[in-house]
Amino acid sequence: IYVYVLPYVKMFLTKDTINMLPEPEDFGTLFHEMYRILPDSQRRKQEWKKSKRKCVKIKYRQKNKLDLMTDYESQIPPELELPGNASAFAMFASVRLAVLERWMRQASQEYLQSSCSNPVQDQSEIDTDTEDNSQSSSTYIPVRVSKIVGLGLRSVFELIKESRTSHPGLCTKALSALLDVLQGQMPEGLKAEPSDVIDSLFELLLDLATLHGPESSVANDGTHLTAIACACLLSLVVVRGDTGKYLSATAALLMCPRALAMQNIQMPGVLTALQRSIHGILLGKTIRPDWITHGVPHTSKIDSFQVRMPSDVQNVPLTLKSLATDGQYLYLFSSRGLFKIGSGYGGTLKGHVYIWKPDFYPNDKGSLVYCDNNLYLKLIGRRGGEFLIIERQGLLISGSLPVSSRDAATSVVFSDGELLGTISPTKDDGFVVRMLNHKTVPAALIT
Numbered sequence: 019i020y021v022y023v024l025p026y027v028k029m030f031l032t033k034d035t036i037n038m039l040p041e042p043e044d045f046g047t048l049f050h051e052m053y054r055i056l057p058d059s060q061r062r063k064q065e066w067k068k069s070k071r072k073c074v075k076i077k078y079r080q081k082n083k084l085d086l087m088t089d090y091e092s093q094i095p096p097e098l099e100l101p102g103n104a105s106a107f108a109m110f111a112s113v114r115l116a117v118l119e120r121w122m123r124q125a126s127q128e129y130l131q132s133s134c135s136n137p138v139q140d141q142s143e144i145d146t147d148t149e150d151n152s153q154s155s156s157t158y159i160p161v162r163v164s165k166i167v168g169l170g171l172r173s174v175f176e177l178i179k180e181s182r183t184s185h186p187g188l189c190t191k192a193l194s195a196l197l198d199v200l201q202g203q204m205p206e207g208l209k210a211e212p213s214d215v216i217d218s219l220f221e222l223l224l225d226l227a228t229l230h231g232p233e234s235s236v237a238n239d240g241t242h243l244t245a246i247a248c249a250c251l252l253s254l255v256v257v258r259g260d261t262g263k264y265l266s267a268t269a270a271l272l273m274c275p276r277a278l279a280m281q282n283i284q285m286p287g288v289l290t291a292l293q294r295s296i297h298g299i300l301l302g303k304t305i306r307p308d309w310i311t312h313g314v315p316h317t318s319k320i321d322s323f324q325v326r327m328p329s330d331v332q333n334v335p336l337t338l339k340s341l342a343t344d345g346q347y348l349y350l351f352s353s354r355g356l357f358k359i360g361s362g363y364g365g366t367l368k369g370h371v372y373i374w375k376p377d378f379y380p381n382d383k384g385s386l387v388y389c390d391n392n393l394y395l396k397l398i399g400r401r402g403g404e405f406l407i408i409e410r411q412g413l414l415i416s417g418s419l420p421v422s423s424r425d426a427a428t429s430v431v432f433s434d435g436e437l438l439g440t441i442s443p444t445k446d447d448g449f450v451v452r453m454l455n456h457k458t459v460p461a462a463l464i465t
Contacts, residue, residue, distance in 0.1 A: 052095050052120055171215050175222045182226060186243055193226070193246040200250060201287040205295065206259030216258055220267075223251040228270050228278065239391065240284045248278075253286040280365050323369045325359055330376075340386040342393060344410060347372065349393055351379075351386045356413055375413045387433040389456060394419070394438060396431045405431075405438070405461070420460035437464065 098112045181189040208216065226247035240246075248271065255263045271278075298304045327336075337353035346364035350357040356378035362368030384397035393408035405419040421440070429440040438454040438461060454461040 052116070168212075168215060172218055175218050179222055179225065182229075182243060189226075190241070190243045190246060193243065193250055197246060197250045197253060197284075197286070200253035200257055203253075203257040203288060205256050205288060205292040208254075208257045209259045211258075216254075220251075220254060220258075220263055223247050223254060224267065224270055227251045228274050238280070238282050240282045242281065244278060245281055245283045248281075249284045249286050252283075253288050256286070256288045256292050282364070323362070325357075325369045326371060327357075328371060328374055339383055340395075342386045342388045344388050344391075347410070349386060349388070349410075349413075351384065351395070353380055355380055356386075356408075358410075358413060373413050378413070385431045387431055387438070388435065389433040389438055390436060392416075394431070394433070394456070405456070419456055421454065422460065422463070 098116060100108060100112060178189055178192050181192075227244055227250075229244070240249075251267050251271075255267045294306070297306050331354045334354065338350065339353070340351040342349045342351075343361065346361060346366050348357075348359040348361050350359060355374060355376040357371055357375075358373040360366030360368055360370045360372060366372075379395075379397065382397050382399065384395050386393060386395050388394075391410070393410060393413075395406040395408060396404075397406070404421060406415050407417040407419060408414065409416045429442040432439045432441065438456050440452050440454065442450050442452070444450055453464045455464050
């Protein structure tokens with residue numbers, strides 16, 4: 019196994035950290051060294067077994083930081099627990115975790131022994147009552163919560179669970195407040211919290227997120243109770259950092275009913291933070307190149323697919339004018355009308371044309387953008403002083419939005435998904451970017 023571990027370990031570490039790892043040819047020997055039981059450590063293990071479950075009173079004086087890490091913890095071999103029919107990835111993940119834990123422990127010892135470590139002030143003798151048990155080898159002690167606080171939290175969780183049928187509005191508001199709190203944390207920010215409280219909250223969110231789907235008449239905008247519960251569930255597993263809960267939540271979401279599978283959910287901010295941190299580790303730097311600063315390179319294509327066009331336009335030349343997407347469908351404005359094409363995401367069929375409007379301004383040019391659950395089309399020439407509002411379901415024009423005369427003629431339109439924007443040239447060979455509020459008539463200038 020160790021032959022294939024090092025390349026994957028290097029993939030998750032920075033360049034400076036990789037240089038501190040052992041050489042690949044020595045990695046196998048060091049991996050086997052972790053399971054070598056020395057006579058001295060075996061004697062200590064036997065003495066430790068005899069003294070466990072005994073409450074003893076210990077007086078000790080802290081002399082340096084190295085005393086915080088016991089010799090027994092640094093000598094015990096790692097324990098790898100795998101199911102009977104473990105996959106190759108499960109074995110790799112377990113071995114990688116064991117190797118990184120030992121490597122980090124040794125690196126911490128070397129740092130504490132070095133001159134870079136801050137000195138520890140002498141402390142008076144501390145009387146402590148400690149009880150050794152079989153789980154004393156953990157590197158951190160979880161926070162203990164008083165019983166009354168734990169009972170209060172469980173009561174609140176039970177009230178939220180029971181209010182989903184009698185008072186769904188109250189339950190939705192409580193979940194929204196919980197989502198705001200969880201998104202304020204960092205990934206693995208609740209790793210040291212007591213497991214009994216986190217487990218109760220996890221079971222509650224898992225039940226609410228997978229219990230039943232929204233009614234067909236409810237708007238699929240991510241504000242339904244189950245959608246907010248799903249966003250809370252994803253946020254909780256990220257801030258907890260427990261692999262088991264990651265897998266349990268993922269399995270529950272993948273095996274959910276069809277009504278839930280078609281539901282839109284809010285992207286948790288903490289999940290985005292986790293994604294950016296992983297990108298930073300893989301790239302070795304915190305700033306990622308994007309298309310605004312680096313442009314779109316020719317080698318950036320990661321996928322392509324064929325669009326199954328209707329038979330009427332298969333042998334006819336097609337001029338592409340503008341393209342927009344809402345995350346599920348692609349909206350193609352062309353010389354043969356407007357097409358609604360599946361992207362493969364959100365339960366759509368990749369390359370399948372769902373709706374085709376052949377009479378949709380085939381002889382006009384314009385820009386098509388997506389903003390706030392609607393499509394906006396700005397034509398060049400006639401009707402160029404307004405946006406045409408197009409509803410996504412049937413690709414029908416539902417209204418128009420006038421814009422200021424200074425943004426009408428020579429401006430280029432765009433959208434960030436929430437607001438409309440225009441880019442207009444100035445007299446000094448520059449450009450002015452204006453953000454517009456599409457909810458006012460005419461569209462009001464924001465910035």
